[in-house]
Amino acid sequence: MLQRNDDPGHLTRYETSLRRLAGRGRHRSLSQNAGIDFSSNDYLALAGDARIGEALQAAVARGVPIGAGGSRLLRGNDPEHLALEAEAAAFFGSQAALYFGSGFMANYALLACLPHNADLVVLDELIHASCHDGASATRARVSLATHNDANAFEDAIIAWRRDGGTGRPWLVAESLYSMDGDRAPLNDLIAIANRHDGFLVVDEAHATGVFGPDGRGLAAGFEGLDNVIAVHTCGKALGASGALVCLPSVLADYLVNRSRPFIYATAPSPLMASAVREALRVLRDEPERRDRLKRLVTQMTDGLGELGREATGTQIQPIVIGDPTATMQCAEALQARGYDIRGIRPPTVAEGTSRLRISLTLNADEAALADMLSALGEELDRLGL
Numbered sequence: 497m498l499q500r501n502d503d504p505g506h507l508t509r510y511e512t513s514l515r516r517l518a519g520r521g522r523h524r525s526l527s528q529n530a531g532i533d534f535s536s537n538d539y540l541a542l543a544g545d546a547r548i549g550e551a552l553q554a555a556v557a558r559g560v561p562i563g564a565g566g567s568r569l570l571r572g573n574d575p576e577h578l579a580l581e582a583e584a585a586a587f588f589g590s591q592a593a594l595y596f597g598s599g600f601m602a603n604y605a606l607l608a609c610l611p612h613n614a615d616l617v618v619l620d621e622l623i624h625a626s627c628h629d630g631a632s633a634t635r636a637r638v639s640l641a642t643h644n645d646a647n648a649f650e651d652a653i654i655a656w657r658r659d660g661g662t663g664r665p666w667l668v669a670e671s672l673y674s675m676d677g678d679r680a681p682l683n684d685l686i687a688i689a690n691r692h693d694g695f696l697v698v699d700e701a702h703a704t705g706v707f708g709p710d711g712r713g714l715a716a717g718f719e720g721l722d723n724v725i726a727v728h729t730c731g732k733a734l735g736a737s738g739a740l741v742c743l744p745s746v747l748a749d750y751l752v753n754r755s756r757p758f759i760y761a762t763a764p765s766p767l768m769a770s771a772v773r774e775a776l777r778v779l780r781d782e783p784e785r786r787d788r789l790k791r792l793v794t795q796m797t798d799g800l801g802e803l804g805r806e807a808t809g810t811q812i813q814p815i816v817i818g819d820p821t822a823t824m825q826c827a828e829a830l831q832a833r834g835y836d837i838r839g840i841r842p843p844t845v846a847e848g849t850s851r852l853r854i855s856l857t858l859n860a861d862e863a864a865l866a867d868m869l870s871a872l873g874e875e876l877d878r879l880g881l
């Protein structure tokens with residue numbers, strides 16, 4: 497029989513650590529969703545969309561299973577995964593696509609696996625945690641570049657070559673940054689990758705479905721290049737979950753053979769693959785969703801201008817406050833008024849840059865946005881921010 501651990505000290509270090517977090521205004525807890533959505537990444541309101549629901553019902557009716565029942569290399573390789581990957585490769589213009597269970601896992605898997613030990617991985621300093629963690633598992637050398645500074649990427653490569661680096665550089669950027677709402681200098685980054693015989697990895701998480709022709713992302717212009725890998729997450733504008741890694745066939749084959757998170761995990765739900773297939777069709781069939789989102793972005797840009805605040809011009813808008821406690825106070829005040837706006841604190845963002853992260857989705861209409869912007873102005877004034 498299992499004995500209860502009678503040592504009262506065995507949980508103390510966790511409690512102490514949590515108290516320390518609270519003391520620094522950084523303790524988090526899970527909360528119920530409430531209020532009008534100004535915080536999700538469901539940019540095109542596809543997460544609860546009837547058309548996707550109907551596609552799922554049809555998939556269930558034709559026998560698509562909920563669970564894959566195994567890993568892709570064993571019994572878990574469902575025809576629905578293969579259909580999705582073929583359609584995604586055609587849609588995003590890549591030689592191949594691989595479907596992972598999450599964007600975090602996709603970024604982790606490819607950065608942990610593809611760069612060799614003679615290579616260099618250069619990460620934008622503000623890149624998503626999944627890329628940092630993937631890079632921490634690589635055998636390649638890793639370097640951080642100042643945010644959105646293409647010269648810093650090139651300088652890192654030049655310094656590494658000078659030090660005797662013999663492999664290939666991997667430049668890693670988000671096309672649209674999740675916490676800042678700004679865009680990467682992708683044209684400069686691909687030019688640097690080409691100049692130095694390197695690869696460019698673009699995490700399109702927040703651009704997929706929103707930017708580019710048919711919502712194919714901000715790197716759509718580089719589709720099909722044999723040194724570009726694009727990660728299209730499916731849990732944001734596509735309203736589902738998982739991620740499609742679009743890449744040259746040989747690299748897809750390499751991941752299937754060498755990537756531990758791909759090999760040693762149960763394959764994503766085949767039904768989720770059905771949902772993503774339908775979401776890709778929606779991107780092509782319903783451009784009006786992107787147009788409406790663009791109009792909301794313009795409205796927010798104008799509204800923020802009236803508040804004397806700078807706008808990103810994208811669906812992601814940070815309001816940087818700095819102090820974490822003041823940030824959370826402001827977020828709570830807006831939540832109390834019925835707007836679901838969250839505060840983002842370190843370590844998710846840098847010390848001194850705590851912020852409200854406002855995201856625009858089709859879950860909130862023009863009138864709700866106008867009301868939210870006046871509430872935002874009032875609360876920032878009231879709190880002296």
Ligand SMILES: Cc1ncc(COP(=O)(O)O)c(C=O)c1O
Nearest residue numbers: 598599600624674699701729731
């Ligand atoms: C830029 C970026 N990349 C990757 C991910 C991870 O994607 P997923 O939520 O599908 O795991 C996220 C999600 O938070 C993200 O914002």
